[in-house]
Amino acid sequence: MKHWLILTGLVGFAGIVAADDFDRLEGEALKQAAASEELRLTLDQDELARLPRVFPGVRSTVLIARTNEGNLARLLVIPARRIGEDGREAPVLLIEQYATFASPGYRQRLARGRDVMLFDGWRFDLDSGQLVPDQFGGDLRLTVTADTRLRLEAEPGAGLIGLQRSPLNGQVQEGRPTPGPRVQAEDHQGRFRLIVAGRWSGPLELKVDGAGQVSGSFRSDQTGAVYRVRGEVVRGGTPRLDLTIDFPRSQMKLTGYLWPEGKHAIAGFAQLMEQEYGFVAVRAGRSPEPPGLEWEAEAIPPDGLVVRLAADGTLWREGQVVEPARLAEDLQAEPGRSIQVVADRSTPVGVLDRVSEQLRAAGFASVLLVVAEDGRDD
Numbered sequence: 001m002k003h004w005l006i007l008t009g010l011v012g013f014a015g016i017v018a019a020d021d022f023d024r025l026e027g028e029a030l031k032q033a034a035a036s037e038e039l040r041l042t043l044d045q046d047e048l049a050r051l052p053r054v055f056p057g058v059r060s061t062v063l064i065a066r067t068n069e070g071n072l073a074r075l076l077v078i079p080a081r082r083i084g085e086d087g088r089e090a091p092v093l094l095i096e097q098y099a100t101f102a103s104p105g106y107r108q109r110l111a112r113g114r115d116v117m118l119f120d121g122w123r124f125d126l127d128s129g130q131l132v133p134d135q136f137g138g139d140l141r142l143t144v145t146a147d148t149r150l151r152l153e154a155e156p157g158a159g160l161i162g163l164q165r166s167p168l169n170g171q172v173q174e175g176r177p178t179p180g181p182r183v184q185a186e187d188h189q190g191r192f193r194l195i196v197a198g199r200w201s202g203p204l205e206l207k208v209d210g211a212g213q214v215s216g217s218f219r220s221d222q223t224g225a226v227y228r229v230r231g232e233v234v235r236g237g238t239p240r241l242d243l244t245i246d247f248p249r250s251q252m253k254l255t256g257y258l259w260p261e262g263k264h265a266i267a268g269f270a271q272l273m274e275q276e277y278g279f280v281a282v283r284a285g286r287s288p289e290p291p292g293l294e295w296e297a298e299a300i301p302p303d304g305l306v307v308r309l310a311a312d313g314t315l316w317r318e319g320q321v322v323e324p325a326r327l328a329e330d331l332q333a334e335p336g337r338s339i340q341v342v343a344d345r346s347t348p349v350g351v352l353d354r355v356s357e358q359l360r361a362a363g364f365a366s367v368l369l370v371v372a373e374d375g376r377d378d
Contacts, residue, residue: 021055025074027107033167034064039159045150054166060096067139068157073100073126079150091144093118100126109224120144177263185212185233187263188241191284196270197277218245309343
């Protein structure tokens with residue numbers, strides 16, 4: 001079964017580095033952007049096409065939505081056409097990325113996702129990140145007119161904003177390291193992507209004052225909550241970064257060193273509940289990324305178990321092919337765990353359903369399906 005998606009009037013998707021400004025659109029910047037533009041109830045396809053590309057390198061249209069619960073969401077959208085296996089075309093709106101943040105501070109993330117496809121009449125609830133039927137309301141609804149033009153409508157209580165300019169223009173971007181290989185205390189400030197042992201991950205923002213004292217925040221990919229970060233840069237010899245992340249009932253302490261070449265990564269060890277783990281934090285917008293870390297993929301389950309599903313139905317685990325009939329038996333020894341299934345875009349829905357059912361029958365608490373460009377185990 002083959003399905004094709006043709007983008008309409010656009011050349012491609014926003015890259016990982018190019019989307020960094022979009023990722024910064026939260027908190028006060030998101031609030032100010034929503035207050036500075038007109039709140040609308042509809043945006044048709046022509047109006048979407050006329051909106052400027054407000055972030056360099058991002059070719060998708062940037063929208064802000066106010067949900068019917070008073071929260072704010074950022075979206076990257078692309079008009080497209082879906083071609084079915086019988087050759088028939090259907091106009092769709094591809095929500096390439098979205099993230100919804102809780103009022104009033106708009107820092108705590110409620111939902112996020114990517115590659116959500118809206119067909120004619122479909123409703124999307126941004127607060128929960130779910131497609132919903134008519135009787136459950138939602139925030140956005142796509143309508144296709146008689147001449148096959150798209151119209152994005154806000155449901156009662158919600159609204160849409162098409163950005164005319166970047167809300168980040170004029171902001172001083174902190175976190176630019178000093179030139180040369182000598183590490184200074186101020187080189188540790190900026191926005192990083194933190195991963196601890198593959199179990200905890202999220203954006204880490206650090207500020208360093210003249211005395212080397214560090215303040216900031218960490219937003220967990222796993223919970224969506226924002227936690228306070230404090231610490232210091234210990235001078236003398238090679239500067240050392242000591243951080244504490246204050247969780248509700250525990251503290252995670254990190255000790256790390258900034259790489260002198262490029263100053264784009266911090267690596268070291270973390271301690272939580274008397275257990276030690278390795279961590280790495282990579283400065284936002286830097287590439288190439290360390291091998292094996294897919295920053296923009298959906299959150300890997302806390303136990304890190306991943307099964308890859310190729311388009312031909314071949315299942316891979318730890319570099320080995322797993323026969324579908326033996327999948328439940330092979331994984332039965334690990335009940336109660338979460339698991340991620342990375343599938344090729346062209347994988348039939350029936351195959352995804354069958355694998356998901358097998359995994360749940362094997363005792364997995366949750367199954368996360370992630371659609372990737374390539375489902376191969378490489």
